[in-house]
Amino acid sequence: QKEVEQDPGPLSVPEGAIVSLNCTYSNSAFQYFMWYRQYSRKGPELLMYTYSSGNKEDGRFTAQVDKSSKYISLFIRDSQPSDSATYLCAILKTDSWGKLQFGAGTQVVVTP
């Protein structure tokens, strides 16, 4: 079983809809949670990061962490065609020397 599970999609939504992405993880030692956006043939771009349970908002993006359920989510409000990309969750254990555990990545397509 992978340590981080993420549905690879593709997830297709109409412009203006809310995009809902999520990952589950198996190890309670995971303490740091990140979401990256990756456009085709580009490097991953950090969108959000959080170290605690609860919600964190940044513009149209909300990251949610539920440590008791080992579940993290990313919501994108008022989605735009420019949000079409692959979204990767990444989780870090304490004392892991920076070894990120990535989900498989979810491909999102926002149609005009």
Next chain:
Amino acid sequence: DTEVTQTPKHLVMGMTNKKSLKCEQHMGHRAMYWYKQKAKKPPELMFVYSYEKLSINESVPSRFSPECPNSSLLNLHLHALQPEDSALYLCASSHAAQETQYFGPGTRLLVL
């Protein structure tokens, strides 16, 4: 400024060539990373440098040789690669090994 730069953007090499990939950051980060990413897969960690010392080598073949000349620079020396080594090579950096990682745009490598 959260910029990590990588050169070259693209590289084509034969199996007998020797080439190097370069990565630079001026954010004062003390941890730097090399990742390999195949199409439609998440990045796979290769090496971690912390305070200019190699702290993780993920059992990478010796035809890949990392070097950290100073705290801002990271090189990946390539020699006698195989066609299956063709991939996007990503560099990342973070303040310390347990913190959020920022990725560069990558070098797209093709081995013929």
